[in-house]
Amino acid sequence: MEKYQINQFVEKTKQQDKGQGLFELETERILEINLEQQIWAKMGTMISYRGNIKFEREGILEHGFGKLFKKAFTGEGASLMKATGSGKLYVADQGKKISILHLNGESISVNGNDLLAFEPSIQWDIKMMRRIAGLLAGGLFNVRLEGKGMVAFTSHYEPLTLMVERGNPVYTDPNATVAWSGDLQPEFVTDVSLKSFFGRGSGESVQMKFEGQGFVVVQPFEEVYFGNKES
Template identity: 30%
Template sequence: MFRLQSSKVLAVDMTGDAVKAKNGSMVAYDGQMAFKTLTGGGEGIRGMVTRRLTGEQMTLMEVKGHGTCFFADRASEINLVSLGGEKLYVESSNLLAADGGLRTGTTFTGLRGASQGNGLFTTTIEGHGQAAIMSDGPAVLLRVSPQYPLTVDPGAYVAHQGNLRQSFQSGVTFRTFLGEGGGEAFQIRFEGDGVVYVQPSERNTIAGDV
């Protein structure tokens, strides 16, 4: 059972079940816990090779036991996501913890990843259970519906959920090269039905200065 002890500390109550969490993110626990590094995020040899090839590396550990375990990472804000069979797309650097029963994997994202310097791939989480994702500042959840497509700055994108198509928009014109660009040269447009998590801060991206 995931709950937020504060906006920056995740508490997980466990009764013998397992949780996957970012390596080294445990800050405290009571009860009996066993920590085990999951080689390749528990995705088997194939997942390990995929992650190595795609650069979407993450080191997860498996926490198992009875009691309460607390997780936090660099005072990032934590957002809980409940999954009922759908898929959550999240950058591996933003994933803090997930229920042991959730399947993780990698997927191709296209040019969005390239523009934010995170590589061309992202992590997916699928199944029934809860996941905790991190953001710099509390994330804002924005609904995308067919009549309201959403455009997001690649540096502020954290995660998304639902049946969304993403396309890459470039506002680069000859003015960008004259140093008079609009400051938002790269954008991702989401269309379809779903929710996008946006953080009130921008990662340093190659597009940040154009």
């Protein structure tokens, strides 16, 4: 059969340089980083590399006592690794779809579990979201990123961006919420009447409420994080 020759498979799936710069989507679920100096990526996401690249786990005081305390307090499981050198680095996270943003002075908040990689030029901080009556065991945390540089985050399947307008708030399932614009400050709200309809993961009556002007990104999947419990 001519259809399934090895050379056809190789030609169809082989890596290709697309000339897109530092971050390049090799496929929808594999990020190629054309490394020249340094990059931060989620620990455990490296699947391959070529070139002269050194990998280091995030040092315990790498980002100061403030972030160390927050990581201990939030029980953050998504540690970072630092890749330094030159070459091609390929990262992926459980087959999730990858989105790339180039921040030009803007800010965005990304669910801590969905952050994949970012440039060292980006300023970042861990933000703990308010817990309600223990419904979210361990709470939820997000990472606020701002400045100039590239950021990559992941979602289960295709993400959907919902516009938030003043006077017309958007409610989301916390486990399906991936990211939101930096000007928004979500709050947790409860509605027991929606218990059987809204979410299954971290407390079925809990929703995130976004008010103001901006956007929120959701995914068609409820990601239950380690430490969360059902109410």
